[in-house]
Amino acid sequence: MKxxxxxxxxxxxxxxxxxxxxxxxxxxxxxxxxxHLKMLNGFAESxxxxxxxxxxxxxxxxxxxxxxxxxxxxxxxxxxxxxxxxEDAASTFANAGVIDDxxxxxxxxxxxxxxxxxxxxxxxxxxxxxxxxxxxxxSPFVIFYxxxxxxKAGLEDPLQLAAKGEWDMAKFQExxxxxxxxxxxxxxxxKDGQGYDSRIMHALMPPIRAxxxxxxxxxxxxxxxxxxxxxxxxxxxxxxxDKSIVPPGEQGDYFSGGSAMTINQISRASLMAKAGxxxxxxxxPTGPGGESPVIGQAAIVIFxxxxxxxxxxxxxxHMTNKENVATMAQFFPPxxxxxxxxxxxxxxxxxxxxxxxxxxxxxIAKGKVLPSHEKSPQILAAMxxxxxxxxxxxxxxxxxxxxxxxxxQPLL
Amino acid sequence: MAGKPAxxxxxxxxxxxxxxxxMREAMEAWLFISPTLAxxxxxxxxxxxxxxxxxxxxxxxxTQQSTYVGLANYADALTVNPDFWHVVRxxxxxxxxxxxxxxxxxxxxxxxLSRRFAGVVFFRTVFFAPVVTxxxxxAIVWKFLLQGEAGFVNQxxxxxxxxxPNWLREPDWAMAAVIVTRVIKMVGLNMILYIAALQAIPRxxxxxxxxxxxxxxxxFRWIVWPLLGPTTLVIMVVTTIGSFKVFDHIYLxxxxxxxxxxxxxxxxxxxxxxxxxxxGYASALAMIMFVIVMVLTVVQLxxxxxxx
Numbered sequence: 237m238k239x240x241x242x243x244x245x246x247x248x249x250x251x252x253x254x255x256x257x258x259x260x261x262x263x264x265x266x267x268x269x270x271x272h273l274k275m276l277n278g279f280a281e282s283x284x285x286x287x288x289x290x291x292x293x294x295x296x297x298x299x300x301x302x303x304x305x306x307x308x309x310x311x312x313x314x315x316x317x318x319x320x321x322x323e324d325a326a327s328t329f330a331n332a333g334v335i336d337d338x339x340x341x342x343x344x345x346x347x348x349x350x351x352x353x354x355x356x357x358x359x360x361x362x363x364x365x366x367x368x369x370x371x372x373x374x375s376p377f378v379i380f381y382x383x384x385x386x387x388k389a390g391l392e393d394p395l396q397l398a399a400k401g402e403w404d405m406a407k408f409q410e411x412x413x414x415x416x417x418x419x420x421x422x423x424x425x426x427k428d429g430q431g432y433d434s435r436i437m438h439a440l441m442p443p444i445r446a447x448x449x450x451x452x453x454x455x456x457x458x459x460x461x462x463x464x465x466x467x468x469x470x471x472x473x474x475x476x477x478d479k480s481i482v483p484p485g486e487q488g489d490y491f492s493g494g495s496a497m498t499i500n501q502i503s504r505a506s507l508m509a510k511a512g513x514x515x516x517x518x519x520x521p522t523g524p525g526g527e528s529p530v531i532g533q534a535a536i537v538i539f540x541x542x543x544x545x546x547x548x549x550x551x552x553x554h555m556t557n558k559e560n561v562a563t564m565a566q567f568f569p570p571x572x573x574x575x576x577x578x579x580x581x582x583x584x585x586x587x588x589x590x591x592x593x594x595x596x597x598x599x600i601a602k603g604k605v606l607p608s609h610e611k612s613p614q615i616l617a618a619m620x621x622x623x624x625x626x627x628x629x630x631x632x633x634x635x636x637x638x639x640x641x642x643x644x645q646p647l648l
Numbered sequence: 649m650a651g652k653p654a655x656x657x658x659x660x661x662x663x664x665x666x667x668x669x670x671m672r673e674a675m676e677a678w679l680f681i682s683p684t685l686a687x688x689x690x691x692x693x694x695x696x697x698x699x700x701x702x703x704x705x706x707x708x709x710x711t712q713q714s715t716y717v718g719l720a721n722y723a724d725a726l727t728v729n730p731d732f733w734h735v736v737r738x739x740x741x742x743x744x745x746x747x748x749x750x751x752x753x754x755x756x757x758x759x760x761l762s763r764r765f766a767g768v769v770f771f772r773t774v775f776f777a778p779v780v781t782x783x784x785x786x787a788i789v790w791k792f793l794l795q796g797e798a799g800f801v802n803q804x805x806x807x808x809x810x811x812x813p814n815w816l817r818e819p820d821w822a823m824a825a826v827i828v829t830r831v832i833k834m835v836g837l838n839m840i841l842y843i844a845a846l847q848a849i850p851r852x853x854x855x856x857x858x859x860x861x862x863x864x865x866x867x868f869r870w871i872v873w874p875l876l877g878p879t880t881l882v883i884m885v886v887t888t889i890g891s892f893k894v895f896d897h898i899y900l901x902x903x904x905x906x907x908x909x910x911x912x913x914x915x916x917x918x919x920x921x922x923x924x925x926x927x928g929y930a931s932a933l934a935m936i937m938f939v940i941v942m943v944l945t946v947v948q949l950x951x952x953x954x955x956x
Contacts, residue, residue, distance in 0.1 A: 304922050311709045332710040332925075432817075433903065484906075485796040485817040613923045624906035627817070 258289040259544055261551055263536075264306055264319040266299040271506055272567060279563075283554050290547065300434065303613075310334055315541040317548040321369055323533040323605060324437070324612045326360050330368045331610040335537045339367040341549035348553055349574075357571035357600075360608055361535050369535030370556040373568035375501040376599030377427070377442055377530045379521070383514035385496040386411075389418030394497070394518035395592065405446050408521040409470060412480035415496040422488040423480035425495035432484040436616070436623050441530050441606060442499060443467035448525025451607055455648045457641035460634075463525065468626070469633045476629040484627045501532055502596055503567045505587045517592045519599060529603035534568070569600055576600060611647045618643040702931035709925040721932035731908070731916070732933070736940075738823070739913040743891040745827040750887055751880070753835045758842030772843070776836035783833070787900030790829045791816065819909025822902050826910055830897050834890070838883050845879035846872070881952045885945050892941050913937050 267273070273294065280292035295316065297305045303325045309315055321329060329335050339362075342350050353370065361369040379394050386393045391411050397403040412423030426432070431439030437451065444451060449463030458464055475481045482488035482495060490498035491507045499520070508515055520529055536555060538548040554560065561570045566584040575581055576597055582590045609615055622643050626636035667675070678685075703721055707714040725732045761772050778786065793800040794815040802812035815825040849872060857867045895914040898904060904911035904919070911919075917937065921930035 307710055307922070307925065311712065328710070332708070334710060433905075483796060483814075485794075485814045486798055487792075487795060613925075617919065617923065620905060621908040624817075624908075627906075 259291075259547060261290060261292045261317040261544060261548055262295060263292060263551075264295050264297055264302075264309070264316045266297055266302045266320060267503075268296040268298075269503075269506055272503075275563060275567070279555050279560055282560075283551060286554070287547070287550070290551075292551065310539060310541060313541070315539040315543075317542045317544050318536055318538050318551060320372075321535050321537050323360055323535075323608050325608075326369065326533075326535065327608045327610040328612055329537070334540055335368050336540045336542070336545055336549075337366040337368070338370065338538060338549050338552055339365060341546070342367060342370070342553055345550070345553035345557070348557060352558070352572050352574050354571050354573050354576075356605070357531075357533070360533060360605055369537040370552055371533045371535040371571045372556060372561070372564055373501075373503070373532075373534040374571045374600055374605075375503060375532050375534075375569045376596060376603045377438070377499050377501060377520060377532065378595060378599065379497055379518045380490060380500050380504070380508075381497045381516055381518060382490070382493065382495075383516055385415055385419045385421065385513075387514075389415050389496075391415070391418075393516060394521075395516050395595070398519050398595075403518065403521050405443060405467075405470060405521050405523040409474055409478065409480075412474060412497065413478040416478070416480040419496060421493070422482045422495040423478075423497060424474070425482045425488045425490045425498045427499050429482065429487065429489060432623075432627055436619065437606060438499070438532070439471075440464075440468060442520050442528075443471055443523065445528035445530060445604065446521060446523030446525055448523070448528075452609075452644070452648055457645045457648060459637040459644075460641040465634050465637055467523070468637060472626070472631070472633050475627070502569065502585065502588065502593075505585060506567065508587055517588060517595060519595050527602055529599035531600065531603040531605045533605055569596055609648070615644050615647050618647060699931045699934055702928050703935050705928045707926075707928035707931075709921065709927045711925075714928070717928070721929045722936070724929065725933055725936060731911075734908065735911050735913055735916045738909070738911055739892055741823060742827060742894060742910075742912055743888055745823070746831060746891045747884065747887050749827070750831045750835055750838060751883055753831060754838030754883070755842050755876075757835065757839040758846055761839070762843045762846040772840075775839055778833045779836040781833070783896045784900060786829070786833055787897060790825075791901055794825055794829075816902055817906050819907045822906055822910050826897055826901055829901070830891075830894065833897075834887075838887065841879055841883055842876065845876050849875050877952070881948065885948055888944055888948065889941050892937065892944075913940075 263276075265276070273296075276294055277292075280294075283290060283292065299322075302320075303322070306316070306319055321335070342348055354374075357371055357374045358367075361367060361371060381394050383393055389411075391414060392400075394403050394408075394411075397407060397411075408424075415421070415423040426439040427435045441451060444458070444464045444467045447463040447467040449461050449467060450458040451464070452458050459468075471481065475483050488494035490496075490500075491504075491511060493511070493513060502517070505517075519527070522528075536552050538545055538552060542548055556572075558572060558574060561572045562575045562578070562580055562584070564570065565575055565581045566586070570576055570581070581597060582593045585593060588596075619640055622636060622640040625631060625639065626633065664672075704716060704718060705714045706717045706721070757775055761768055761775070796802065796814040796817065799812075799815070801815065805812040813821045816822050853871050853875075854867055857871055862870075892912075893914050894912060895918060898910055898912055898915045899918070902910040904915050913933070914937070917930050917933045920926045920933060
């Protein structure tokens with residue numbers, strides 16, 4: 237009888253323990269890129285070394301719908317265990333209390349070395365001893381250029397100009413116009429062709445910072461400051477006078493040869509393998525404000541309503557340990573200083589030569605993250621109609637930017 | 649008289665003698681309609697009641713925090729928020745632009761395609777095909793065609809010496825472009841309804857009128873048009889309601905821009921609920937839209953009844 241009881245108790249314990257450790261983690265992401273998914277699945281496999289019964293399922297949601305669909309899942313009581321989060325949504329979600337603190341797990345994870353994560357890169361994601369997310373991508377904006385078009389126009393490319401210290405906003409305007417003339421294609425396309433719509437901030441931030449301004453700082457709108465006005469005036473001239481930037485309502489996709497230059501991040505380099513032309517990456521042009529690289533971030537977070545928070549936090553620690561961050565660095569520049577400083581990072585991306593990867597490393601070191609605000613969606617919506625008015629050929633840039641400030645100042 | 653008790657006894661169920669035939673029939677009827685009724689209550693009445701309740705609360709979708717605020721959301725929309733009336737104005741412009749154009753075109757097509765001639769089925773199919781085409785594909789293709797200088801439409805216009813506008817980037821033209829592309833997409837449905845109505849009109853009426861010397865216009869004005877009245881009313885009500893509820897077209901083609909020139913009520917509600925997470929306020933807007941559409945429908949019914 238006693239043996240039978242012991243056997244029964246042992247069976248129950250075994251079943252309970254198996255139930256506790258046999259789990260599936262669901263992670264929402266916005267990439268559907270085959271190479272990215274292969275790498276992420278590799279992390280899921282290596283997680284099995286310490287969690288043999290845990291599987292990880294990645295759920296791709298297109299970037300344009302990502303934040304909304306994630307919100308629906310959270311509101312519907314179907315929170316994923318982990319999720320990627322863009323920098324512009326970080327403040328909104330953290331302020332709403334829907335993302336959970338990772339600090340206890342990260343601080344106790346063996347060999348994690350939390351101090352290795354660069355403090356500026358963690359700025360948006362930590363505070364008061366809490367960690368709301370770990371940026372797996374701290375990716376600076378760089379210029380992608382079509383080398384063939386530069387050669388055809390008989391121009392030095394941006395990397396060569398940058399090496400000579402001549403790659404500034406004035407030169408940028410000059411070469412864009414010459415490229416248009418020589419190739420019959422646009423000289424420049426805003427990020428992903430969305431500079432007039434969903435990527436307004438990505439279009440305006442680099443030149444405004446190059447001119448020494450900012451879109452807002454210390455709760456004060458910066459669009460109506462002289463630096464921002466000068467920067468946007470230059471873009472406006474390039475769109476409507478030089479006609480060297482793809483104008484609103486037109487297509488000029490850089491990746492298929494429709495434009496000679498664009499701004500993007502190195503995760504897009506995977507698109508270049510089949511581009512069919514010679515290309516390169518270079519730093520953003522400098523301006524009166526000096527060098528001012530702009531960084532876009534994405535972090536991995538866990539949710540307060542998640543049902544397996546502890547396990548999810550452990551996967552965050554695994555995914556962002558030194559080894560895995562080094563692997564990710566080929567697509568997503570790291571926030572870990574040790575990886576950033578390593579020779580491995582410079583040679584991590586097979587498509588990008590070491591010399592050009594140094595541009596990325598340099599920009600991360602000097603760059604400033606894109607602005608975030610707890611009312612980002614409202615600010616962008618308030619800004620949009622005023623920015624639409626700016627992108628008319630006869631628009632008064634200064635008046636349009638003052639109107640932007642009038643619209644967003646109450647929200648700041 | 650003698651047969652009545654026998655019938656009553658026969659009407660009782662042997663297994664459940666307390667049930668009369670009437671009760672049993674009623675029970676069967678309820679059982680038959682219960683799946684539909686359950687669906688109606690869960691998926692229609694339930695959400696409708698929930699929306700009314702949400703509209704009385706300040707409820708944030710992201711934080712899931714809710715506070716009862718009474719009619720404050722309605723007051724905010726109607727008296728405080730300057731965007732609301734702009735959005736209503738846009739919705740009215742959209743409806744005024746779309747409904748008459750859609751109906752006139754549908755009637756013209758139906759008149760042309762209600763008679764039998766070689767190839768009529770092909771033409772009907774051509775005009776009906778956009779109705780069953782994916783809205784996403786439709787919008788993407790039109791966005792491409794309506795590009796600025798390089799767009800197909802402007803290239804065609806340039807061919808005849810017209811300098812076309814940047815259709816989707818200028819507020820007035822964007823509204824016109826969205827209305828016209830919506831009409832082209834949906835006109836086939838109304839065309840089919842009109843064809844059915846036209847084919848139901850006996851040919852004798854026309855023959856008799858012609859014998860009396862009536863012209864084609866007189867036949868249309870005094871015979872065909874009055875007989876199409878009920879169909880016209882249905883089409884007008886349904887198209888008006890549809891135009892106030894338009895969302896997909898706006899979302900896919902302009903996202904309410906440029907300069908909020910195509911920001912219509914349904915898209916504005918979506919924006920409040922799912923971009924700003926203000927679900928309570930969005931619910932109040934949805935209730936206001938419901939009332940606007942209901943009033944318009946009642947007015948149309950009233951005018952039609954007065955005319956007849």
